[in-house]
Amino acid sequence: MISLSRVSKVYKETVVALDDVSVEIGKGEFVFVVGPSGSGKSTLIRLLLKEEEPTRGDIYVAGKHIGKLSPWKVPYLRRNLGTVFQDFKLLSDKTVFENVAFALEVIGKPRNVIHQRVPEILNLVGLGDKLRNYPDELSGGEQQRVSIARAFINRPLILLADEPTGNLDPGTSVDIMKLLDRINRTGTTVLMATHDNAIVDAMRRRVIELDSGKVIRDQARGVYGYGA
Amino acid sequence: MALRVGYFFNETLQGLRRNGLVAFAAISTAFIALFLVGGALLVSREVNLLIDFTTRDVEVSVFLQKDISPSQQQHIGDLLGHMPEVASVHFESQQEAYQRFKEIFRNQEVLVQNITPDALPASFRVKLKDPQQFAVVAQRLVGQPGIDKIVDQRQILKRLFAVIRVFRIGVLAVAIVMLVSAAALIGNTVRLAVFNRRKEIGIMRLVGATNWHIRLPFLIEGVIEGLLGAGAAVLGLFIMKVAFIDSLRGKVGFLPLVGTPDVLFAVQLVIPLGGLVAAVASLFAMRRFLEV
Numbered sequence: 001m002i003s004l005s006r007v008s009k010v011y012k013e014t015v016v017a018l019d020d021v022s023v024e025i026g027k028g029e030f031v032f033v034v035g036p037s038g039s040g041k042s043t044l045i046r047l048l049l050k051e052e053e054p055t056r057g058d059i060y061v062a063g064k065h066i067g068k069l070s071p072w073k074v075p076y077l078r079r080n081l082g083t084v085f086q087d088f089k090l091l092s093d094k095t096v097f098e099n100v101a102f103a104l105e106v107i108g109k110p111r112n113v114i115h116q117r118v119p120e121i122l123n124l125v126g127l128g129d130k131l132r133n134y135p136d137e138l139s140g141g142e143q144q145r146v147s148i149a150r151a152f153i154n155r156p157l158i159l160l161a162d163e164p165t166g167n168l169d170p171g172t173s174v175d176i177m178k179l180l181d182r183i184n185r186t187g188t189t190v191l192m193a194t195h196d197n198a199i200v201d202a203m204r205r206r207v208i209e210l211d212s213g214k215v216i217r218d219q220a221r222g223v224y225g226y227g228a
Numbered sequence: 229m230a231l232r233v234g235y236f237f238n239e240t241l242q243g244l245r246r247n248g249l250v251a252f253a254a255i256s257t258a259f260i261a262l263f264l265v266g267g268a269l270l271v272s273r274e275v276n277l278l279i280d281f282t283t284r285d286v287e288v289s290v291f292l293q294k295d296i297s298p299s300q301q302q303h304i305g306d307l308l309g310h311m312p313e314v315a316s317v318h319f320e321s322q323q324e325a326y327q328r329f330k331e332i333f334r335n336q337e338v339l340v341q342n343i344t345p346d347a348l349p350a351s352f353r354v355k356l357k358d359p360q361q362f363a364v365v366a367q368r369l370v371g372q373p374g375i376d377k378i379v380d381q382r383q384i385l386k387r388l389f390a391v392i393r394v395f396r397i398g399v400l401a402v403a404i405v406m407l408v409s410a411a412a413l414i415g416n417t418v419r420l421a422v423f424n425r426r427k428e429i430g431i432m433r434l435v436g437a438t439n440w441h442i443r444l445p446f447l448i449e450g451v452i453e454g455l456l457g458a459g460a461a462v463l464g465l466f467i468m469k470v471a472f473i474d475s476l477r478g479k480v481g482f483l484p485l486v487g488t489p490d491v492l493f494a495v496q497l498v499i500p501l502g503g504l505v506a507a508v509a510s511l512f513a514m515r516r517f518l519e520v
Contacts, residue, residue: 049434072439079436089431102428106437150435 001027001158001189002048007057009043009213017043018054019213025191027157030184032200033193034224035210041193044210045162048191049081050074062157079107082151082159082188086166088143090135096122097131100150107154117153125149125179141172145179152183159183161192165199173199197224239445240452247417247424251453254413258457259464261406262502266465266494268399270486273493275392277484279385288354288362289379296350296374304372308352311368313361318353325350349376407505410457414506415513418450422514447510454506458499465491465498 002025009018018040025031033041046052047059050066059066062080069077090099097118104114122128125145135143144164151159161180165173177199184190194200200207200223207222208215290308292301301319308317320328326345333339356365362380369378422429432442469491476485 075433075436075438077436078434081436083434089427089434091428091431102431103435106432106435106441108441154435 001025001029001062002191003058003060004044004047005058007047007054007059009040009047009052010055016213018047018210021057021210021213021215023208023215023218025189027189028184028187030181030190030203030205031192032203032205032207032222033191033210034195034197034200034207036195039210040213041210042162043213045083045160045191045193048158048160049083050077075107079154080157082148082154082156084144084147084151084159084161084164086163088135088140088147088167090143090146092135095132095134096127096138096146099135099146100153103150103153121149121153122146139172140168141175144168144172144176148176148179148183152188156188158189158191161190161194163194163196164192165194165196170198174202177203195224200224236445236448240448247420250413250417250420254410254417254453255457255460257406257413258410258454258502258506259460261403261410262458262461262498263464264399264403264406265501266461266491266498267468268396268403269494269497270465270469270490271392271396271399273490274486275389275396277486279389281484287356287359287381288365289381290352290354290369291349291376291379292351293374293376294349300372300374301350304369304374305352307369307372308354308365311365313356313358313365315355315357317355320351320353322346322348322350407501410454411505411509414450414453415509417453418446418510418513421446421449443511443514446514447507450506450510450513451503452506454502454504454509455499457506458502461498461502462495465494 002023004021004023007018007021008016010016021040021044033044035041043052047054048061048066050061050069053067061077064077066077091102094102100118100122101114104117119128119131122131125148127142127145127149130138130142135146138146144167148164159180164180165176168176173196180190180192181203204221204223207217207219207224209217209219209222209225290304292304305317305319308314322345325348326343329343329348330340354365356362359382362382366378366380369375429442469486469488473485473487
């Protein structure tokens with residue numbers, strides 16, 4: 001589902017964000033990408049979204065060589081990728097319903113589809129009773145659920161999550177992880193960048209560890225760190 | 229599809245409201261620019277009408293001395309009539325000249341009262357096949373007794389038309405400068421709108437909205453600004469026509485004036501020009517901001 005082969009990303013000719021990274025991620029996998037800040041986790045996600053081009057190497061996402069993808073096809077690539085971020089990226093002047101509906105509106109889905117699917121997905125993430133609330137009326141955990149609902153509403157093949165629990169307390173984080181796990185069990189490949197060791201240790205999923213842009217560990221049912 | 233139209237319409241309306249003052253500046257500038265373009269077009273049209281009118285019947289006036297003998301007059305008439313360059317000759321007697329004078333200056337009675345037919349010269353009024361051949365015709369008449377002077381009517385108007393032409397170029401130059409300013413201002417409101425909504429745009433990109441889907445509301449916003457400016461310019465042109473030209477129409481009856489069809493012709497140009505300039509400006513403004 002995701003394949004990186006000898007990928008490097010160098011910023012301004014000196015800052016090496018990724019260094020010769022080769023990774024294969026199969027359909028339906030749940031993968032943690034761990035490592036300290038600046039180890040290249042976010043760069044990896046930006047490359048998968050084709051927000052940036054790799055300096056070297058080939059990247060395949062959902063069966064497509066994204067380096068060879070023409071610009072006008074990029075939006076269609078992204079429709080196969082759900083994205084969740086630490087800061088939720090919700091629009092504060094739109095309600096929960098409108099925030100999720102936005103993702104469908106802007107790709108031209110008809111109104112009846114929106115009115116059917118949005119309440120459905122919000123029920124799924126446990127916010128069926130908060131459709132008309134605004135983001136700032138919700139807790140951090142609830143806001144992240146809205147953002148996950150938005151990322152998942154198009155049934156993407158892959159869900160990319162960049163520190164999704166970074167702003168949340170441990171109890172709320174567990175709830176979010178349960179939600180991501182449920183999404184993973186529908187067949188969606190989940191790639192989650194995190195430095196939350198408690199979560200990684202509890203989930204016991206594949207762990208790819210980056211340090212200074214290099215893959216220093218790729219372990220099938222890993223924990224956050226060897227000694228931990 | 230109904231939803232899509234509603235979506236774009238809503239986005240555009242919100243954008244215009246949010247950028248009220250800047251949008252107003254852009255629209256006003258577009259208005260002035262397009263008004264000047266339309267005005268320059270009308271001035272051109274008027275100049276052409278005047279040229280047509282003044283050179284339609286007479287290109288050369290051969291003024292005769294008062295004491296010319298009938299045979300001399302006859303001779304000059306025959307000479308003119310037989311020249312191959314001459315299309316037509318008309319003899320205007322002193323009485324006819326007086327009638328024409330009264331017609332031209334009928335709004336200035338004092339002038340008319342102080343002139344008698346006696347004071348005006350009789351003349352041959354000559355139309356040439358090719359107006360450029362004035363010199364040839366004048367040369368042949370040199371030395372003929374009884375001629376006071378030979379006047380190239382087009383020469384008299386030449387200075388006037390030169391002035392008008394410079395004026396027209398000036399108006400067009402100002403119009404172009406204003407058009408560029410309008411384009412810059414419209415581009416700026418679009419840029420501002422994009423900047424104000426960068427968060428939405430970021431999310432739109434993440435969820436896979438196509439570039440055109442993202443750009444269209446901004447493009448429509450810019451084009452609507454341009455068209456509003458054009459609309460105001462059209463209104464301005466019609467007001468100008470009614471207020472100035474139409475009120476002149478009764479007073480200078482002998483001169484041709486631009487009319488509604490001419491204004492409509494200008495309108496036909498001004499409206500698409502407004503839309504086009506705005507569209508180009510908007511797309512140019514977005515190009516840098518909305519890379520994938």
